[in-house]
Amino acid sequence: MSENFTPPENSVGFVQPQTLHVDTPLEMACGVTLPQYDLVYETYGTLNADKSNAILICHALSGSHHVAGYYEGEKNPGWWEGYVGPGKPIDTNEFFVVCSNNLGGCHGSTGPASINSETGRYYGPDFPIVTIPDWVNSQNTLREHLGIDRWAAVIGGSMGGMQALQWSIQYPDKLAHAGVIAAAPKLSAQNIAFNEVARRAIMTDPEFHNGRYLEMGTVPKRGLALARMLGHLTYLSDDVMGEKFGRELREGELKYHFDVEFQVESYLRYQGEKFATKLKFDANTYLLMTKALDYFDPAADFDHDLTKAMAQAQAEFWIASFTTDWRFSPERSREIVKALLDNDAAVSYAEIESQHGHDAFLLPNAHYEGAFRAYMDRVKTTAKSVNQGENR
């Protein structure tokens, strides 16, 4: 890449991650206590004097703390560049934006590919099963470290939306708003089934070595690529696949062989390969993230009654879903909306027309952007009224 690369003006520009080393032990839902861990995170924008303008963004399965901006020497921006930056819906001229890599991740926070200081070996399969409530606890430690009393908002899409939802139940007075986008209050049996096929693909790869592949100097690339192909299938709608690929042939005519015939095959193979080989996503992390999704069920502690679970919440909510999302369909978002309305909670709901399936939460869409901006204007007001209140 050229040394002269300049990020566009509406970007947060060049960014660098920071690391918080946490010495406070984390008691995890699985029963394990993690004595210490690192959280890698990024921030954009400026924290105001009374620290009332901080937004926590939570990332999805394959995401990271690198939400926006560019790393020196890389051409691709963060995963939510379209929605986070100066003048964008999450406006870094107004807000101080924070995102940390989830514990158990593979982008710098302590995870299976980290060295366990107690053993001197990679954690690998010994890394404890991590849940969404555990992530919220670790993010809460980051909040304390940053000296923020209350997030102006916690926002995320997909698994990130589940974290925002969990925040509202677990630390109800520590966030003013919760933005829950393309999420669900728990996985369906079908959702779990897809995760299970992905996990079996990884775990039955002979190079998985019961999760100790790093010690063996191998990577379960085939399994990881399959898992990613399957993931992509569930992120895209049938409509957009039809529009994007249809039955288009890669070589213009049928060849009658097992190599790629149709463009869609080529696309999926490429996505799988890239994930496993170029992005080098850690297979154990993939397993952990899918398990965290499976286990997410905030209503479980409240007699399996989501309305009771949401009774804890104090935040104002924005729930958004996308019409062709069949991974977490609008019906699933409406379950959350209903539970909030049952509690007379403040909630606005946007069901956004999109052909892009689950991926829509990452993609440009005028209606989505409009609804997102309207919601963030509300968040701004809250942040300012907090300011005024404290400055009075």
Added chain:
Amino acid sequence: MSENFTPPENSVGFVQPQTLHVDTPLEMACGVTLPQYDLVYETYGTLNADKSNAILICHALSGSHHVAGYYEGEKNPGWWEGYVGPGKPIDTNEFFVVCSNNLGGCHGSTGPASINSETGRYYGPDFPIVTIPDWVNSQNTLREHLGIDRWAAVIGGSMGGMQALQWSIQYPDKLAHAGVIAAAPKLSAQNIAFNEVARRAIMTDPEFHNGRYLEMGTVPKRGLALARMLGHLTYLSDDVMGEKFGRELREGELKYHFDVEFQVESYLRYQGEKFATKLKFDANTYLLMTKALDYFDPAADFDHDLTKAMAQAQAEFWIASFTTDWRFSPERSREIVKALLDNDAAVSYAEIESQHGHDAFLLPNAHYEGAFRAYMDRVKTTAKSVNQGENR
């Protein structure tokens, strides 16, 4: 199994397959000519004097010629036992029912696990890519062998329905009726994508050995099990998975491990294992069947216009779909109905309420059975009027 096992009265009882050895070379769509091959088939009921009561049933991806009845020493009946037998919708007191294992299959017809007489080796990956028109040609040879001028009906579900559809275009005067159940006039990009993930699972299994696993004394069990798990996912509706498994835990409480936590995981693993290990389905056959599905596109030869393609057809049609089938949704069946109506063809269409997804075509359902019986009554009339016509 007890030696005293007696098949139920409404079953065709104990059955045995037969083999037709075909010496007439088969020119296949892929360009290869197969000099000779075996077709294994079963028949139930009695062919009437003028041979006007013969029904050809076509099987789906993992099906076989064993449609109904029992093999000596086995407790499980054929795959369509619920719908084929004395007094059942396809009434073997009235009809002579024929079903052959598709060429390229692994239940006795010549396929990748057969010995290629020209080389003395397993065909394995050398078995030519086989298409639905090729199957119809081979089934037509069986028709000639049985001395049947015209099938009273050709009927099938899923990939079997596609064969029935293809019959009506390819040999329009050789069938009086076509029953096309839970099918589609071609695969969508998403359908192809699912097939491609399944194929990659098999082909990237180190024990696949480029398809020569039989010679190597191995089986790509892991890949085949993954492919089957994924298949099952697409055969079941989200609804029925929810009802069948919900988020039920196998051991009653969360264990926080990578073994089975939820019942749905256990179910899928079992289905995958059974297919690969107990049923010993041949991996190369699985690949061929998915390719035949991908390639199916009868409109392609008619300017990609299904209406033009269906203009060839002379049969009377029964098209049936199931409300929760998301593999081949009702919309896909309606495409066929529309193309037939555009041609003023005789068609009746049943969109059947079912929670069972694609699998519904195999399962008990009063509405489905009623519609099926009504259709078969029409087939009977046709068969009889042919009788009367020829006997006059």
